[in-house]
Amino acid sequence: MFVRCYASCVVGIDALKVTVEASLSQGIGMFLVGLPDNAIKESQDRIRSAFNNSDLKMTGKRLVVNLAPADMRKEGSAFDLPIAVAILAASEQVAEERLADYIIMGELSLDGSIRPVKGALPIALRAHQEGFKGVILPAANAAEAAVVEGVEVIGVKTLKETVAFLNGTYSIEPLKIDRTALFREQEGVFPEDFSDVKGQAHVKRALEIAAAGGHNVLMIGPPGAGKTMLAKRMPSILPPMALEEALETTKIHSVAGKIGCEQGLMVRRPFRAPHHLTSQVALIGGGSNPQPGEVSLAHNGILFLDELPEFGRSVLEVLRQPLEDKKITVSRARYSVEYPANFTLIASMNPCPCGYYNHPDKECVCSPGTVARYLNRISGPLLDRIDLHIEVTPVPLAELRDTAPGESSSTIRERVIQAREIQRRRFAEIEGIHTNAMMNSRMIRQFCPLSSEAAALLDRAMERLCLSARAYDRIIKVARTIADLSAEPNISARHIAEAINYRNLDRESWGR
Numbered sequence: 281m282f283v284r285c286y287a288s289c290v291v292g293i294d295a296l297k298v299t300v301e302a303s304l305s306q307g308i309g310m311f312l313v314g315l316p317d318n319a320i321k322e323s324q325d326r327i328r329s330a331f332n333n334s335d336l337k338m339t340g341k342r343l344v345v346n347l348a349p350a351d352m353r354k355e356g357s358a359f360d361l362p363i364a365v366a367i368l369a370a371s372e373q374v375a376e377e378r379l380a381d382y383i384i385m386g387e388l389s390l391d392g393s394i395r396p397v398k399g400a401l402p403i404a405l406r407a408h409q410e411g412f413k414g415v416i417l418p419a420a421n422a423a424e425a426a427v428v429e430g431v432e433v434i435g436v437k438t439l440k441e442t443v444a445f446l447n448g449t450y451s452i453e454p455l456k457i458d459r460t461a462l463f464r465e466q467e468g469v470f471p472e473d474f475s476d477v478k479g480q481a482h483v484k485r486a487l488e489i490a491a492a493g494g495h496n497v498l499m500i501g502p503p504g505a506g507k508t509m510l511a512k513r514m515p516s517i518l519p520p521m522a523l524e525e526a527l528e529t530t531k532i533h534s535v536a537g538k539i540g541c542e543q544g545l546m547v548r549r550p551f552r553a554p555h556h557l558t559s560q561v562a563l564i565g566g567g568s569n570p571q572p573g574e575v576s577l578a579h580n581g582i583l584f585l586d587e588l589p590e591f592g593r594s595v596l597e598v599l600r601q602p603l604e605d606k607k608i609t610v611s612r613a614r615y616s617v618e619y620p621a622n623f624t625l626i627a628s629m630n631p632c633p634c635g636y637y638n639h640p641d642k643e644c645v646c647s648p649g650t651v652a653r654y655l656n657r658i659s660g661p662l663l664d665r666i667d668l669h670i671e672v673t674p675v676p677l678a679e680l681r682d683t684a685p686g687e688s689s690s691t692i693r694e695r696v697i698q699a700r701e702i703q704r705r706r707f708a709e710i711e712g713i714h715t716n717a718m719m720n721s722r723m724i725r726q727f728c729p730l731s732s733e734a735a736a737l738l739d740r741a742m743e744r745l746c747l748s749a750r751a752y753d754r755i756i757k758v759a760r761t762i763a764d765l766s767a768e769p770n771i772s773a774r775h776i777a778e779a780i781n782y783r784n785l786d787r788e789s790w791g792r
Contacts, residue, residue: 307342314347361386493761494715501672550581
């Protein structure tokens, strides 16, 4: 007897339909074909044990299970459930009538219970695009898949329950989630707030500019100055995600298996802070079975690299492409996958190995050559992609004692949202450009004309402060964002002057 049911295979952050075909004939043995990996080949033993513990019978005939298309490699244990259902349907223990209505995925335990899988959201999206009635997934993944409208999400806990549902002897109510309510409940909730930060007014101003224009930031200062504390509060002033951004971000975390069973949709921008011992593959993505890395997990959010010079140089250099292209392509001999990586980089570092170069009170014990070598661990091309360099100094004791709350994140966030709205209108006709930081040289000439006074000030700064040539465009883009925060259509000398102050490391005398 021949039957078919449907499953799905995740490639990159998207899912593709897979047809699971089962055929019974005279003979003995079970054969899995269609380029299954080792995890799928091992499903035979899991399925047999699950059948025994669920009062189901394994066929004694010759069984061939094909995963089509047969030229595409299938990976992961999530094919256990659709293969088991196909076997049961071929041996007439499951009715065929409902098999064509659902994409089925799940990993089987030996006792017949169903474990969660990765990629539930892209699988549900594929089911909707292919016109399926719904998906049958582990109950732990149901909330994640239910954010897709127009698809029934059937959450199952055991193989026996799945069989009863497909045979029509057991009813399972499809899970429904109110996406609007989910946004309303979570989007404004943050564990950290800028009102808790004492002093550091100039750093908070720089981070506000970074949030408004999508600019990358490097904070440099001694230990205990508050660099990490400030970086962790950055998500609280970023504008809320649109539904499309939330779905795309959730897809990435779903493929990586980072979505909890209680969380259906990520409505807050991600904040990723990998350790400085992180490998290239962990940061950028890839591996033998390609997975998204930290740069993709930070998509639409923040990637925070603390103690930047302590990262391996080769690890830092792989950041250059995603900072420029906002995506990562992982290529293999037979295929390639693409992961989005549109993140804002926030980095912090000490100014020298001892940490006290330029400290107002403590003396630095490093030689000038040592300081220069420490700074040179960060290459010029990487610094070229960081718009704001901020020197963070320790907070005076008098400011630490001040009990008055500072400006709240919600207040700052309102200004950031208004500036982003100005940019949205500015780049409405340009595909793929959303913030000032993404402008190229042609767009800078088009959208950032300088008055004669502003141009003269920038020219003098380039000469007198020994700024490097790479700082020129960066200063203009930051000045454009500063003007947007003030709702001013033109870039004035005042905006240029403030932007110049955020290029500390471009001064040839710094660290010398």
